[in-house]
Amino acid sequence: MADRPIAELRLAATTALVPLVSSAAREGARALGFGEEDARALGVATEDVFSHLALSGAPGHEVAIRILGSRWRAEMEFRFAPARVDFRPLNLTFRTTPEDDPLLSRTALAIASQLVDHFRISRRAENILLSLTKERCFPKSAPPPPEPRPDGPVSARPAQPHEFPLAAGLAAARYPAEQWPRAFESAGKVAEMASAGDLGAVVAADAAGRLAGALFWTSAGPRMAGLWGPFLFQDPPVEAAALLVDTAVSAMARTPLQGLIARCPTGALPTRTMEPLGSIEVSLPDGTSRTVEARYRQLEEDTGGVAHVHSSVEAFVRDRFRRLAFGRIVRVVPDSPHGSGGGTAFATEIDRGTGLARLTPLWLGADVLETLRGLVDALAAGGIRRPLAEIDLGEPGHAGFAPAFLEAGFVPRLVLPWAGTGDLLLFQLGAVAEGR
Amino acid sequence: MTGFALDAMVPEFVRNFEAYVPSQPDPELMALYGISHLHRLNNNENPLGPPAAAQEVLRRFPPRRGAVYPSGDSFYLRRKLGDRLGVAPEQVLLGNGANELIGFVVKAFCQGGDNVVTADRTFAVYEWTARFSGVEARLVPLRDGRFDDEGMLARIDDRTKVVFVCNPNNPTGTYWDRPTLLDFLGRVDGRAVVVLDEAYTEFVESPDYPDGVALLPDHPNLVVFRTFSKMWGLAGIRIGYLVGERNLVDTVRRTCIAYSVNIVAQEVALAVLDDSGHVLATRALVRREKAYLRRELGAMSLPTATGEGNFVMVELPISDTLAYRKLMREGVMIRAMTEFRFPGWIRVSIGCHEAMEDFVAALRRTLE
Numbered sequence: 001m002a003d004r005p006i007a008e009l010r011l012a013a014t015t016a017l018v019p020l021v022s023s024a025a026r027e028g029a030r031a032l033g034f035g036e037e038d039a040r041a042l043g044v045a046t047e048d049v050f051s052h053l054a055l056s057g058a059p060g061h062e063v064a065i066r067i068l069g070s071r072w073r074a075e076m077e078f079r080f081a082p083a084r085v086d087f088r089p090l091n092l093t094f095r096t097t098p099e100d101d102p103l104l105s106r107t108a109l110a111i112a113s114q115l116v117d118h119f120r121i122s123r124r125a126e127n128i129l130l131s132l133t134k135e136r137c138f139p140k141s142a143p144p145p146p147e148p149r150p151d152g153p154v155s156a157r158p159a160q161p162h163e164f165p166l167a168a169g170l171a172a173a174r175y176p177a178e179q180w181p182r183a184f185e186s187a188g189k190v191a192e193m194a195s196a197g198d199l200g201a202v203v204a205a206d207a208a209g210r211l212a213g214a215l216f217w218t219s220a221g222p223r224m225a226g227l228w229g230p231f232l233f234q235d236p237p238v239e240a241a242a243l244l245v246d247t248a249v250s251a252m253a254r255t256p257l258q259g260l261i262a263r264c265p266t267g268a269l270p271t272r273t274m275e276p277l278g279s280i281e282v283s284l285p286d287g288t289s290r291t292v293e294a295r296y297r298q299l300e301e302d303t304g305g306v307a308h309v310h311s312s313v314e315a316f317v318r319d320r321f322r323r324l325a326f327g328r329i330v331r332v333v334p335d336s337p338h339g340s341g342g343g344t345a346f347a348t349e350i351d352r353g354t355g356l357a358r359l360t361p362l363w364l365g366a367d368v369l370e371t372l373r374g375l376v377d378a379l380a381a382g383g384i385r386r387p388l389a390e391i392d393l394g395e396p397g398h399a400g401f402a403p404a405f406l407e408a409g410f411v412p413r414l415v416l417p418w419a420g421t422g423d424l425l426l427f428q429l430g431a432v433a434e435g436r
Numbered sequence: 437m438t439g440f441a442l443d444a445m446v447p448e449f450v451r452n453f454e455a456y457v458p459s460q461p462d463p464e465l466m467a468l469y470g471i472s473h474l475h476r477l478n479n480n481e482n483p484l485g486p487p488a489a490a491q492e493v494l495r496r497f498p499p500r501r502g503a504v505y506p507s508g509d510s511f512y513l514r515r516k517l518g519d520r521l522g523v524a525p526e527q528v529l530l531g532n533g534a535n536e537l538i539g540f541v542v543k544a545f546c547q548g549g550d551n552v553v554t555a556d557r558t559f560a561v562y563e564w565t566a567r568f569s570g571v572e573a574r575l576v577p578l579r580d581g582r583f584d585d586e587g588m589l590a591r592i593d594d595r596t597k598v599v600f601v602c603n604p605n606n607p608t609g610t611y612w613d614r615p616t617l618l619d620f621l622g623r624v625d626g627r628a629v630v631v632l633d634e635a636y637t638e639f640v641e642s643p644d645y646p647d648g649v650a651l652l653p654d655h656p657n658l659v660v661f662r663t664f665s666k667m668w669g670l671a672g673i674r675i676g677y678l679v680g681e682r683n684l685v686d687t688v689r690r691t692c693i694a695y696s697v698n699i700v701a702q703e704v705a706l707a708v709l710d711d712s713g714h715v716l717a718t719r720a721l722v723r724r725e726k727a728y729l730r731r732e733l734g735a736m737s738l739p740t741a742t743g744e745g746n747f748v749m750v751e752l753p754i755s756d757t758l759a760y761r762k763l764m765r766e767g768v769m770i771r772a773m774t775e776f777r778f779p780g781w782i783r784v785s786i787g788c789h790e791a792m793e794d795f796v797a798a799l800r801r802t803l804e
Binding site: 245246249250253254272274275298299300301302303304325326328329 | 452453454457459460464465467468469470556560563564753754755757758760761762764765771772774775776777778779780
């Protein structure tokens, strides 16, 4: 659910105003109920970002800042038009001059990204949107006692507010950590997320309310929901998974959502209800990783569209469209010469909760490979070794990035329908190719 | 120009509403899916087309009359419909398709803080129109596949202005019989306007199906919607009408768009009303092809819901939105029912026999 801003500022990006912006971030977080440590972290990250904008990102230009959030998350959103067609300062690895801070291994944006839970740079028409999200710390909860076995038939329905923390706790106690969001460790956080409309759930229960299972969803993009589950709470399980999926799908029908993705579904997911998209590697809390099969379900009839691809990934994309029966006109974009002066820029999204980072093309220059490798190194230094990269197949200008992604070691993994302007082609660093 | 804050000017209920995206024209779809023909079995159109008299009107329409405004209130058509239905012409209001009439009614009776009551799994436009008008849509789950009269009565409060009942219901084909409808109207007791949407009324042959128009004299809060799009084969012409008690219709007329029904639509609609043979022929086709579908789908062990109307619902062992795409690749367009909150189901319109055969064959290949 979109949060309402609690404060909005419009000001010039100058270093003199850094204390004002930083203070606004801290006070905004406090107003949302955040503790001192979390508020300070958001303030420092904000200070880093705004200083960076004042010095190189958009010096002197108007920046619209919004503080948004609820009782579990605080977000600082910076929106501005870049000074010229030079997006380089938005690279996580950008330094003001080659000489500055030669001893500092990390740049302002990289530092800011590590102070928050979610860091995102994206391009919206002529504007750049930079967002920092800090999640409030909640104490971990003890696992709930096992749920009594339902007596009689179960039916699925939207979860009641008090059932969210219980069902999340039961899921976390019974399933591997990669299959549920970190928030499930805390009943308080789950309750706040549900109350803010940021976590949805359906439960399967008997007439007395004894839970047989649950299915959750969170936002996975502007028109995409990410499914978690289905979780079944009994041994042997009460068969309720199909019921849960159908009820969740019905609950999301006729909303602005266009599709659902289950990045790491449980084995209970009925395969008939969601289509296999491809696999990605996810990091586990113990430092290892695991390959998971992502599944997808469209909520609307597909309208068809055009996909702009580079010849190097054409076969992969065509194969995915064929497998998923998507009606697409595939247009191969010819290589275009780019300037010799560099200028490549990537938007970066980092989610500390899942340990995933995603690179999105902003501007293509002759230094694309060098920039990409620098970003990969910077992410690895921050503990993210298998970043994702995406190409929006609805944006002809993105196609030219494909050779650089491939050369840098990224491998196409899946096509996510309508997750951008058009479909998104998702790569992952160092993963083994499928279907090529 | 700088500083145009579009978002700030848009009401929240509009900002949060996602526009309906209609399907692309056939040539575009055929190019996208690499097919050379397309059976459109998604909108419950009449495969026989309009009656012969209407086709003649279309053929003979003088192009120069395209420069002249139509009757702003469909004068002659209201008169003829009034004669047919046994009501005064003032009790009839025409719209550019029945969808437009839904908007007129919501505008006439609802304001911020009001609500409408309808079913969760029915024609979407009642719910959509309420939502993008800033009016709460209270959705009552179907009970045993039917509109739940008790459930709907329980959701009516002093801010309920309109209750929408789709009879027979699209997509289940279920309907309220006369006693159920009369009991419901009696218990609503004038607390809200009751819209009885009879878009598929001409297809119904069951003797206990009620004629909403006949109930108007005793129920001044009742409005009956009908359309020329389904039985009469004029979906592309866009024309529908409502009938109600005179004062109620006068109120709705205040919010209607005069001249929204074009000159061709008015003349074609006038021509079709005398053609009872068209209704009989269409009913015979629907009966025959529904029996064929029931037989074929039954042989594939697929559950169906075949109520009244020129459509059949089918439950599939795969996602309905995936089935939609796969069937498109076979040259068959159906309706995926997730948008009707029936995930895993599709709705197929009754078409000519060749289209039904092609659908069955395509579905068989899709599920292989």
